[in-house]
Each structure stands twice: as structure tokens, then as C-alpha cells.
Amino acid sequence: MxxxxxxxxxxxxxxxxxxxxxxxxxxxxxxxxxxxxxxxxxxxxxxxxxxxxxxxxxxxxxxxxxxxxxxxxxxxxxxxxxxxxxxxxxxxxxxxxxxxxxxxxxxxxxxxxxxxxxxxxxxxxxxxxxxxxxxxxxRGKMTEDLLAEDRLLTAPQRVASYILSHCPNGSTSFSFRLPFQKNVLAGKLGLAPEALSRAFSTLRQSGVTVKGRMIEIRDRQALERF
Amino acid sequence: MxxxxxxxxxxxxxxxxxxxxxxxxxxxxxxxxxxxxxxxxxxxxxxxxxxxxxxxxxxxxxxxxxxxxxxxxxxxxxxxxxxxxxxxxxxxxxxxxxxxxxxxxxxxxxxxxxxxxxxxxxxxxxxxxxxxxxxxxxRGKMTEDLLAEDRLLTAPQRVASYILSHCPNGSTSFSFRLPFQKNVLAGKLGLAPEALSRAFSTLRQSGVTVKGRMIEIRDRQALERF
DNA sequence: CGGACTATTGAAGGATATCAAACCGCGTGG
DNA sequence: CCACGCGGTTTGATATCCTTCAATAGTCCG
CATH class of the missing domain: 2.60.120.10 (Jelly Rolls)
Structure with a gap:
């Protein structure tokens, strides 16, 4: 310090x-x-x-x-x-x-x-x-969002929801860079790092590609349906 | 209405x-x-x-x-x-x-x-x-409490925590009446009703007795250790 | 006493944590 | 330049916890 x-x-x-x-x-x-x-x-x-x-x-x-x-x-x-x-x-x-x-x-x-x-x-x-x-x-709404997602969604669904929250609405295909380590993302989503990793690999079959911190989405609709 | x-x-x-x-x-x-x-x-x-x-x-x-x-x-x-x-x-x-x-x-x-x-x-x-x-x-603190408990505690622990939050501090043995149906409590704790029921029966071995809406606690310490 | 709702119990399956090991990317020092 | 080592990540195997579905038992109230 x-x-x-x-x-x-x-x-x-x-x-x-x-x-x-x-x-x-x-x-x-x-x-x-x-x-x-x-x-x-x-x-x-x-x-x-x-x-x-x-x-x-x-x-x-x-x-x-x-x-x-x-x-x-x-x-x-x-x-x-x-x-x-x-x-x-x-x-x-x-x-x-x-x-x-x-x-x-x-x-x-x-x-x-x-x-x-x-x-x-x-x-x-x-x-x-x-x-x-x-x-x-x-802040209250953010916390409520987290609580509701924890209780309503599975790990892959929470990750999908996180990805979609970074999607400019209107586009069907897009990509972005994670603003922090996967470790931190796992914590924020209430998952063990391993669970996050597995969630990403589940989402691969819905058109999500992960390389390092770069996330690429082929089909937005597919994610929303998840 | x-x-x-x-x-x-x-x-x-x-x-x-x-x-x-x-x-x-x-x-x-x-x-x-x-x-x-x-x-x-x-x-x-x-x-x-x-x-x-x-x-x-x-x-x-x-x-x-x-x-x-x-x-x-x-x-x-x-x-x-x-x-x-x-x-x-x-x-x-x-x-x-x-x-x-x-x-x-x-x-x-x-x-x-x-x-x-x-x-x-x-x-x-x-x-x-x-x-x-x-x-x-x-309100924000309440929501954070719920989120943290969901993420840190098992079902019996969450129930124990709920019970303890109704305990006048100082007493070692006490009892109180649930302010609502078990159904509602289950929802508040993020559990299926069956899970709440099972949690209560797990806590029986730690000195918790449930009869209708009445909850009776024999040993506060035992609950805190849970 | 009967009916409806609430709660409990049992059995089975699903989801995620945990533990362990392999893998990868990257900077370091030889 | 390359081997090495380190931390982060992935993958596999297993255990745990909880949900779900189904059936039974209580309980309240007419």
C-alpha cells in the first residue's frame, strides 16, 4: 500500500x-x-x-x-x-x-x-x-439479481446470462474480452472455478468459443434459449 | 381486494x-x-x-x-x-x-x-x-445476508442460522413460534419444502424440536457449532 | 367423520463441490 | 534459445447436497 x-x-x-x-x-x-x-x-x-x-x-x-x-x-x-x-x-x-x-x-x-x-x-x-x-x-438491484440467478439458474445458464449482459442488443453474433480472471468471474457467479470451466465447455455446443479472456458468441438466440 | x-x-x-x-x-x-x-x-x-x-x-x-x-x-x-x-x-x-x-x-x-x-x-x-x-x-444488508447464506451454508445450517436469529442472546434454551407457514420459510431460505423438513429432522439431533409452528431449542451452543 | 391442505418420508436423479492430476501460457534464468 | 517453474485453467473421478416425484401421515376445520 x-x-x-x-x-x-x-x-x-x-x-x-x-x-x-x-x-x-x-x-x-x-x-x-x-x-x-x-x-x-x-x-x-x-x-x-x-x-x-x-x-x-x-x-x-x-x-x-x-x-x-x-x-x-x-x-x-x-x-x-x-x-x-x-x-x-x-x-x-x-x-x-x-x-x-x-x-x-x-x-x-x-x-x-x-x-x-x-x-x-x-x-x-x-x-x-x-x-x-x-x-x-x-446496488440493491444488483444483489437481488445475483440472488435470483443463484436460485433460478444452473451454472451454464448463469454464465450465459453473464455473457448476454455484455451483448450489445441487436447483434446476433459478437465477442468481448472478460474484464477479469476466470477465477474472479467464478466467484461472482457463485461457482467453483472448475464449475465455470465446465459451464463454458457446455456452452461451446451453443456457439460460445473461449480463448484466454476472449469470449466469442456465434448465435445470440441459442444462448437466450439455454 | x-x-x-x-x-x-x-x-x-x-x-x-x-x-x-x-x-x-x-x-x-x-x-x-x-x-x-x-x-x-x-x-x-x-x-x-x-x-x-x-x-x-x-x-x-x-x-x-x-x-x-x-x-x-x-x-x-x-x-x-x-x-x-x-x-x-x-x-x-x-x-x-x-x-x-x-x-x-x-x-x-x-x-x-x-x-x-x-x-x-x-x-x-x-x-x-x-x-x-x-x-x-x-434492505441491502438483508439481501446480502440471504446471498451469503445461500452460498456458504447447507440447508440445515441455514435453518439453524434462522432459528438463532430469533434467539434472545444470552439464553441457552428457548422456544418461539414461526411467524409463517413452513412453506414460506422454505421459500425465504431458498429451499424446497421437503428440504426444509429434512433440515429440521437433521437438527433434531442437535436439540431442536418442531411441533406445528412451535420451535423449541434445548442447547443454543449445539446449534451455533452446526 | 371427511376433505383439503400441509408436512413428512422414501427413492432416484441431477447439479455442483471437492480432490487429484494433467495441461497450458508465460516469464525467468541458465 | 530453451528448459524450467509457476499460476491459472481444464479435465476426470467421486462424493455430497439438494431437487423432484410419489406416497404416506398429520392437522385443521367444516
Whole structure:
């Protein structure tokens, strides 16, 4: 972990992000007062389940995995955050305690905002409150999506659903690059890495080709039917 | 479905509820303007996944199941709401579309609030915004809990966890009455009814006795170890 | 007492985890 | 340049857990 300076490209990521985009520049600046920047290597732990934290986190680059701990070192991923996403804002309203752990899933640069300041701003400025509300709704929907997919779909179906969520609607054939290691994808989908691998090979017969991180889809319809 | 009048005991439930309790009476009254009350029988559908709705729902009595639909009529419960709980507040900030269906899981009395009005109030009154934020954080945590339990625990462990969440901390032996049918509990825990039944019988050897809706626990520690 | 719904139990099959081994891509150092 | 080693990935074999279907047992309420 190393402390850094906020660059102008960092600011560009901030103001384009879902959360900050809707806020005027002056408000963004107010939120940024007292923010700290740090760089982390893969597997660096940002916080642990049960910790008291007074920050809200924002990913400037890299990847962060949010997970709960189970017996015997088991871990269950709750979410994965990439560039431009904010997390651990829950803690700010739940007694500053986090109910999950977070670690960098690859080398990452993380911005830490002062959660007390943000909460004060939210109390004073309805626009900030509104932004937080919409952010929470979005996060809630993501978690519900995961839960519903876990309960309704088999492994290949979940993978198909993930692939389709990356498909520009309208195209019948397309390809894209996985934004992270298969390992991480497996965790996000609630699968063991082996199960993800097998799911991919099941989907091969529906026109999905996997080479490294590149995914290629021949027939979108076939996937949707799966 | 039948339209009703808001009674004084209904008001009592409202002002004691997690969401309304923190707000001054005048604000509560403002939110209640234009609210409508309705009574539903078991299996009445309140809304369907994808519907456009302009209400926020509040359970005055009974039980509501929130669920997503899968292929071939499968359903996955996202949450179960009892007296004093509010739901579908998400839709208000996500284009007034609901991403899940809701139905009464037993005869219920439901209050419908005007979501446009509530959103306006939130924009004008930071106290209301704050209440909504905390409500969303709480809901988000509940959903995360479910997701984590699904991924980390076996059926008997999930049931044990559910039972323990009803245990007054400190006591070693206790008993309580299930707040709803086993059917509903199974859905909430993401299990088939048969699996719940088998889980209970597995837990018998850890000192759990089930008779009808009554659950009796002989040794709390034994459950925690499970 | 009968009927309908709810819950339990049994048997069989399916899906995924787990363990173990082989494979691959890639950077390193000889 | 090549052998080596390492981590990530794939594949195979097996075990576990849960669902599903079917049948039986309870329970509530008329």
C-alpha cells in the first residue's frame, strides 16, 4: 500500500462515474476534501468483516472483490467492483461497521472518501442524498439479481446470462474480452472455478468459443434459449 | 381486494415501524396524504415483475412475498415482509418499474403510498431522504445476508442460522413460534419444502424440536457449532 | 367423520463441490 | 534459445447436497 496524488485522469474517472456524474463540480470538490488515494497489490485486504471504517471507497483502477466469510476460510462473493464504482457506503449508515470483507483482486488504485463528511453533505444537500439513494437502489438491484440467478439458474445458464449482459442488443453474433480472471468471474457467479470451466465447455455446443479472456458468441438466440 | 379506512391501530403500526418511527408526526401525515388501503387474500398478486407502479407498499397486517420469476413458472423469493415493513421503494428511483413480483402469502392489509409524493418529500426534506437511505441500507444488508447464506451454508445450517436469529442472546434454551407457514420459510431460505423438513429432522439431533409452528431449542451452543 | 391442505418420508436423479492430476501460457534464468 | 517453474485453467473421478416425484401421515376445520 502506497499513498499517491490525485491525477487529472483520476478526476476524469470520478466525474464520469455513475455516482458523481449527476452532481455539480462544486459538490464533487466538497466531497473530495480530505480524500486519500492509495495503491494496492493483488490480495491486499482493504477491510475485514466487522471492522469499523469511516471511509467510502471508490475504485480508480483495478478490481475489488467484496465477500463474506464462512466457516473454515470459505468465502462468498457479494460483488465485484471495477473502475468508477463506489462501495462500502452501507457502513456509513449502519454504525460504521462493514458486514463484509474487501480485497484487491488485481493491482488497484483506490480513493477513500471521508464518510462523515459525505453524510453531512447528504443531510444538507438533497441532491447528494438523491445520488446516494439512487446508488443504493442500483446496488440493491444488483444483489437481488445475483440472488435470483443463484436460485433460478444452473451454472451454464448463469454464465450465459453473464455473457448476454455484455451483448450489445441487436447483434446476433459478437465477442468481448472478460474484464477479469476466470477465477474472479467464478466467484461472482457463485461457482467453483472448475464449475465455470465446465459451464463454458457446455456452452461451446451453443456457439460460445473461449480463448484466454476472449469470449466469442456465434448465435445470440441459442444462448437466450439455454 | 377491498378498499378500507385507515384505523387508529393502523396508525399505531405505522408510527412504530422502522421507517416512520424516526420521522415527526407532521411528516408522517404529509406522506400519508393520498394513501390507499386495501385488503387481500392469500395468493392475491400485488404487482408483477416488469409492471409500472407509482406506489410504495406498506404491510399493516399479514405477509407479503417478493419474488422473481424464472423459466417454467419457477419462483425465487427475494424477501418476505411482515407487519410494519415497507417495500417496492426501489421502483420509485428506477423508472417506476418493479423487478420482482409480489403476492400476499396470507390474508393481508396493505397500505399504498403515493411514490411521487414521497420522492418529492425526500427531495425537499433531508430527514425523509435520510430515512429512505437507512431503509435501503437495511434492505441491502438483508439481501446480502440471504446471498451469503445461500452460498456458504447447507440447508440445515441455514435453518439453524434462522432459528438463532430469533434467539434472545444470552439464553441457552428457548422456544418461539414461526411467524409463517413452513412453506414460506422454505421459500425465504431458498429451499424446497421437503428440504426444509429434512433440515429440521437433521437438527433434531442437535436439540431442536418442531411441533406445528412451535420451535423449541434445548442447547443454543449445539446449534451455533452446526 | 371427511376433505383439503400441509408436512413428512422414501427413492432416484441431477447439479455442483471437492480432490487429484494433467495441461497450458508465460516469464525467468541458465 | 530453451528448459524450467509457476499460476491459472481444464479435465476426470467421486462424493455430497439438494431437487423432484410419489406416497404416506398429520392437522385443521367444516
Amino acid at each position: 502506497k499513498t499517491l496524488q490525485l491525477t487529472s485522469s483520476d478526476r476524469a474517472i470520478l466525474v464520469r462515474s455513475r455516482f458523481f456524474a449527476r452532481l455539480p463540480h462544486s459538490t464533487v470538490e466538497a466531497i473530495l476534501v480530505g480524500a486519500t488515494l492509495s495503491s494496492h497489490e493483488e490480495h491486499d485486504v482493504l477491510f475485514r468483516q466487522g471492522d469499523r471504517i469511516d471511509d467510502v471507497f471508490f475504485v480508480l483502477s483495478g478490481l475489488v472483490r467484496l465477500y463474506r466469510l464462512g466457516k473454515e476460510g470459505r468465502e462468498a462473493d457479494i460483488a465485484v467492483f471495477t473502475k468508477g464504482e463506489m462501495f462500502a457506503e452501507n457502513a456509513m449508515f449502519l454504525g460504521h461497521r462493514v458486514t463484509a470483507s474487501a480485497e484487491a483482486a488485481e493491482a488497484s488504485i483506490i480513493l477513500r472518501l471521508d464518510s462523515r463528511k459525505l453524510r453531512q453533505l447528504a443531510a444538507a444537500d438533497p441532491e447528494v442524498a438523491q445520488a446516494i439513494i439512487e446508488h443504493l437502489c442500483h | 377491498k378498499t378500507l379506512q385507515l384505523t387508529s391501530s393502523d396508525r399505531a403500526i405505522l408510527v412504530r415501524s422502522r421507517f416512520f418511527a424516526r420521522l415527526p408526526h407532521s411528516t408522517v401525515e404529509a406522506i400519508l396524504v393520498g394513501a390507499t388501503l386495501s385488503s387481500h387474500e392469500e395468493h392475491d398478486v400485488l404487482f408483477r415483475q416488469g409492471d409500472r407502479i407509482d406506489d410504495v407498499f406498506f404491510v399493516l397486517s399479514g405477509l407479503v412475498r417478493l419474488y422473481r420469476l424464472g423459466k417454467e413458472g419457477r419462483e425465487a423469493d427475494i424477501a418476505v415482509f411482515t407487519k410494519g415493513e415497507m417495500f417496492a421503494e426501489n421502483a420509485m428511483f428506477l423508472g417506476h418499474r418493479v423487478t420482482a413480483s409480489a403476492e400476499a402469502a396470507e390474508a393481508s392489509i396493505i397500505l399504498r403510498l403515493d411514490s411521487r409524493k414521497l420522492r418529492q418529500l425526500a427531495a425537499a426534506d433531508p430527514e425523509v431522504a435520510q430515512a429512505i437511505i437507512e431503509h435501503l441500507c437495511h
